[in-house]
Amino acid sequence: MKASKVRQEAARWFAHMQNVAEDDFREHARFERWLGADPSHAPAYRQMAGIWGDFESGDRLARLSHAVEQGQSAQRQSRRGVLRTGTLATVALLAGGTLGWQMLAPMRQRAWPSVELANASGQPAQVHILPDGSRLTLGAATRVQVRYEADRRLVLLHAGVAAFEVQADPERPFVVDSRQARVTVLGTRFAVDRFSDAHVRVSVDHGRVRVAQMRASLGGYWWREVQHWLLHDGQVLDVTESGGLWPATPAADAFAWQQGALVFSGATLGEMAVQLSRYTAKPVQAPQGDSRNGHTPRIVAVVQTRDIDRFLSHLPQLATLEVRHTPAATLLLPR
Incomplete structure (x- = not known):
């Protein structure tokens, strides 16, 4: 293996291991396998530790290398490296000019703590510029958690709808991650709408995303991927418990709420009820199971989010359904 490639690998491993927890045995095992795979790996890693001023890492590496050679279990310890003045230029020269900036990414993320973002029911779109420059827009009644990790930028969509420019x-x-669906993207504009725990819609304005259907295992403590799809410009995918469906819905509809409107292009009562509820004092509800059986109305309409009550009052004129108000909810009932 070329010396430059070994140095690059060592630099990546050093940057990665600064963010690996002591009890992450899987990552420590991967690191140990890399160390033992070639005699040049340990010296290159020790050199990288010295450049970054993590002298304890060098001592720890010596012990770890010895354990690898003996075929023993290495002692798992972790310590965050210390960035010293002048180091960046040295690392950039060592790794070929571009790796220095890549190595800084896991170091920079330490200044970006995990944050909870929420937008209350009935509120207009709320825009957040994330520390990496990505743009996150929250719809009404939406709650997310943003985490910056060593190998990914993670948004947990707990409820509601959000649009992203990555x-x-x-x-x-x-x-x-919305539990039922996991969307992975490198750079694009898309929206994720969590209608329920079992129904998530992904709409891609432009770019390319990978959508995975996730299924709970071990009583919900672990989620595994069961299948995936690749989406590109203008495509819309519904992920449900039964798999993936391609609704005849324009992708542009998924972003209308950012301008204070909701667009329904053949929406089921259930889908419409979820979206309307985000702007009303009382929840709007539809009978369960109406969304796929084809026996209930499909709604085509445009409504301003500030005008939901008036829209509900006129809805029976648009479709064969009844709007019934109760103390607890507004019900949309097929006639």
Whole structure:
């Protein structure tokens, strides 16, 4: 293996291991396998540790290398490296000019703590510029958690709908996790709408995303991928418990709420009820199971989010359904 390639690998491993927890045995095992795969790996890593001023890492590496040679289990310790003045130029020269900036990414993310973002029911779109330059727009009744990790940028969509304009970073892909669906992207504009725990819609304005259907295992403590799809410009995918569906819905509809409108192009009552509820004091509800059986109305309409109540009052004139108001909810019932 060329010396420059070994140095690049060592630099990547050093940057990665600064963010690996002590009890992450899987990552420590991967690191140990890399160390033992070639005699040149350990010296290159020790040199990298010295450049970054992590002298304890060098001592720890010596012990770890010895354990690898003996075929023993290495002691798993972790310590964050210390960035010293002048180091960046040295590392950039060592790794070929571009790796220095890539190595800084895991170091920079330490200044970006995990944050909770929420937008209340009935509120207009809320725009957030994330530290990496990506743009996150929250719809009404939406709650997310943003995490910056060593190998990815993660947004957990707990409820509601959000739109994303992602800055490309091949070293750390952008991931949106809504339990039922997991969306991975390098750079694009797309929206994720969590209608329920079992129904998530992904709409791509432009770019390319990978959507994976996730299924709970071990009582919900672990989620595994069961299948995936690749989406590009203008495509819309619904991920449900039964798999993926391609609704006849323009991708542009998924972004209308950013301008204070909701667009329904053949929406089921269930889908419409979820979106309307984000702007009303009482929840809007539809009978369960109406969304796929084809026996209930499909709604085509445009409504301003500030005018939901008036829209509900006129809805029976648009479709064969009844709007019934109760103390607890507004019900949309097929006639």
